[in-house]
Amino acid sequence: MxxxxxxxxxxxxxxxxxxxxxxxxxxxxxxxxxxxxxxxxxxxxxxxxxxxxxxxxxxxxxxxxxxxxxxxxxxxxxxxxxxxxxxxxxxxxxxxxxxxxxxxxxxxxxxxxxxxxxxxxxxxxxxxxxxxxxxxxxxxxxxxxxxxxxxxxxxxxxxxxxxxxxxxxxxxxxxxxxxxxxxxxxxxxxxxxxxxxxxxxxxxxxxxxxxxxxxxxxxxxxxxxxxxxxxxxxxxxxxxxxxxxxIWRVSVGTLSLSLVAMSTLKIASHIAFFYSKRRTVGGPENSRIPILSFRTQQIPVFTAVARAYVLDAFSRRAIQLFMDDSLDIRVRHGIATCFKAATLHCAQESAILLSERCGAQGLFGHNQIVTQYSEMRGIAIAEGDILVLSIRLATELILGRYSMPHSDNSRSLLSKHEVGIIAECQSLTTQYGHRSEEFATRVLPKCQFLVETIGHRIAYDAAVAEGVPTSLIAIYEADVIKKDLAWFVEDGCISRATFDDMEVDAINKASHQMEEWVNGMKTRTYVTAPITSADRWDDFVAGLETFSSVRRERRPLFRASL
Structure with missing residues (x-):
């Protein structure tokens, strides 16, 4: 059992x-x-x-x-x-x-x-x-x-x-x-x-x-x-x-506690997918169209699923590196920080977007997403605030005191992005010095983004190595690029039009298998949100306290079993 x-x-x-x-x-x-x-x-x-x-x-x-x-x-x-x-x-x-x-x-x-x-x-x-x-x-x-x-x-x-x-x-x-x-x-x-x-x-x-x-x-x-x-x-x-x-166990918690955010990402994407599939709007000739058919719904939902798969691979790579006694202890802690920064950012952002894409239903705690977001806010601070952890790590990497493990795919766009952002911060540090006011003004605000960038690259490498479906990796890659598209355009890696084609192609290729991948996360057991199915919704409504012109009827509170 x-x-x-x-x-x-x-x-x-x-x-x-x-x-x-x-x-x-x-x-x-x-x-x-x-x-x-x-x-x-x-x-x-x-x-x-x-x-x-x-x-x-x-x-x-x-x-x-x-x-x-x-x-x-x-x-x-x-x-x-x-x-x-x-x-x-x-x-x-x-x-x-x-x-x-x-x-x-x-x-x-x-x-x-x-x-x-x-x-x-x-x-x-x-x-x-x-x-x-x-x-x-x-x-x-x-x-x-x-x-x-x-x-x-x-x-x-x-x-x-x-x-x-x-x-x-x-x-x-x-x-x-x-x-x-x-x-x-x-x-x-x-x-x-x-x-x-x-x-x-x-x-x-x-x-x-x-x-x-x-x-x-x-x-x-x-x-x-x-x-x-x-x-x-x-x-x-x-x-x-x-x-x-x-306080070494705090470093352990930086990684282990972030694994919880992985699970919230899977559950939230499952809820949003099946809600979007069953929720319909009026179409031509009195037809009903699932809102999941709209690209504005597909992008946040499919991206959340892609993040879940890619970051799941990252979690295994992070644990492997964290447990490697041959690595400098600062590098091991740095891996935990990169995992926390990338994972919590993705999980929190997806929770907000998916909650919004569930409309008014997304505001209620019984549909889980908004409550999980509140819990993740605590995780983001517990065992080391992400921003402060990132400032410490990024500063030491910029100063060259040690480095994170190198990319398995040095020609990938995310690897080039990592190298470019680090070089940009090192150039500013060389120009102004790391104890100057200019460093605090120009570099410190970039530290968390730098650490997230490293995390996304390691996640990409881990997903490729584990054989995560290429369509999901492509969605994840497009999502990361979108966050700093100006850099990729300025560096000559990609044009805006090419990026649009890249994102459209990734979403199109993934659409036919998305339900299979959602079910593959095996989180249905942990979902209680009434909006995920008609039966759940009917049971939920039947259990609400009822007021009518005849009498006030108090029914048993909604009970959802695992």
Whole structure:
């Protein structure tokens, strides 16, 4: 029995329409759903630490699109908390942590990861939370200012299950700052907060499944010596590098969490395709014409399908490169950044376009697309904001400190585009210097686009190597070219008229097989949108609360099973 089939038997996954239930109940249910997914995959500690195929498969499973809150909780638990504690336990032979890790793997204990602060988001290296070594060998964990409170991790007691967190704090020994270290901290027992710890529940994010995000502060919390999840307390000569290594699981999350966006792209394109096929408008001689027959509908729908196939190939290439220990760790992180930048841009853009192409129906959460878009906005920021990650990567590539793997198809238009954009930025840097105001003005705004450009080229190479249908690759290529058509024209690669012919030809060739490719994504199981079929729509309408001149009739709420 597959993972999805096992989850289908759970009542937890019988409904994705949670709009009529309380936010607190939805938030609690998210933990139960996360636990159910974890139980279905049954990952071991080695799976998490060694990043086995099972680890990546879990993140790529479309079931994670079912409830964005459950996905958030699951990924914090497995990648950030277990990944961080497990790695340090392994490196330091901390057998005392193994029982806790077992509880975390089975969700008997809830794990959190506290890095970001209210006043220190992407500049976490400057965080203010302190952990002062006391004379008896214990530590005093303290939040010195409101800006130092930990932001976002859901620390509210829930389900009666204890919660622990990896808390990053500035280690202070004898009034000297020794650098940022991770500490293991008991947060609550599932019902009450631990002494000295205060958490304030944030309002739920609009448009997404509710998570108990909160702001947490510590008031002189006494920690035992074993709470320190680091091998020493001495000041490191390479403090910044050590900090990056201690938060390595954030880099893993940059790639793994982006896999969820892949699934949302597949589901959204499936919904939009079948809606566009069944939705008709009046034609000549009282005929009815599916709106999918119009090119204005075909381009965004077919492009979304092409993106799903090409980026799926990219995901496998990205994982392969990320797992390659022979590569510079900066290159491996760079691959994750390129994948996140390209994939999230495509997924978010398609979600907006497809939602619009579903008309008024696209505005409703029960049709999934708009809700998934809200979840992707969170993914775009989580585990590193795309813009900041891109600025860091692009700057180092422009300065020649390292480079991304070279293209397998150096004569392709997307490869030429990558080379040209990098050369353009390097020319500006040579002219103005990378620490100048001109660099900040002229080059930094191009960084995310540069990284996306590299990502699209790697995606193209991966799709060609995997044998993705040439029509889908052609649609993807045309879509990328369209975003910067002026460059291709200026460089003499293509004319506007030639590009128009290229796009028309790609769409025409793909039209006859598009339904086969949509079904080939195998996402039907995860689609509950009523607009995808007449039967679904009839069931949905029949389940709505009804008002008439005779009586008010309250019917059961819409329930869609996997």
């Amino acid at each position: 597959s993972v999805t089939e096992r989850l289908r038997t759970s009542e937890l996954f019988k409904s994705s329409n949670a709009s009529h239930s309380s936010a607190s109940w939805q938030a609690e249910r998210a933990y139960l759903r996360a636990s159910a997914i974890a139980e279905a995959y049954a990952l071991s500690l080695d799976d998490v630490l060694s990043l086995t195929p099972g680890f990546w498969d879990m993140h790529a499973d479309p079931i994670l699109c079912w409830d964005g809150a459950a996905t958030t909780i699951l990924i914090i638990q497995y990648n950030l908390t277990i990944g961080t504690v497990g790695r340090l336990a392994e490196n330091q032979n901390r057998e005392d942590l193994l029982p806790l890790l077992d509880d975390l793997l089975r969700f008997r204990t809830i794990g959190q990861f506290c890095l970001t602060e209210v006043g220190h988001g992407l500049d976490a290296v400057n965080l203010e939370t302190t952990a002062t070594l006391l004379e008896d060998g214990t530590f005093d964990l303290h939040t010195p200012t409101p800006a130092a409170a930990k932001f976002m991790p859901p620390m509210v007691p829930v389900l009666g299950r204890p919660c622990v967190a990896v808390v990053f704090a500035q280690l202070i020994v004898g009034k000297e700052k020794r650098g940022i270290r991770p500490f293991l901290v008991n947060i609550n027992d599932g019902r009450h907060m631990c002494s000295g710890i205060t958490t304030k529940l944030l309002p739920h994010r609009n448009g997404s499944f509710p998570v108990n995000h909160s702001i947490t502060s510590f008031r002189h919390v006494r920690l035992p010596r074993g709470a320190l999840l680091a091998d020493d307390i001495e000041k490191s000569p390479s403090e910044h590098f050590d900090f990056l290594m201690r």
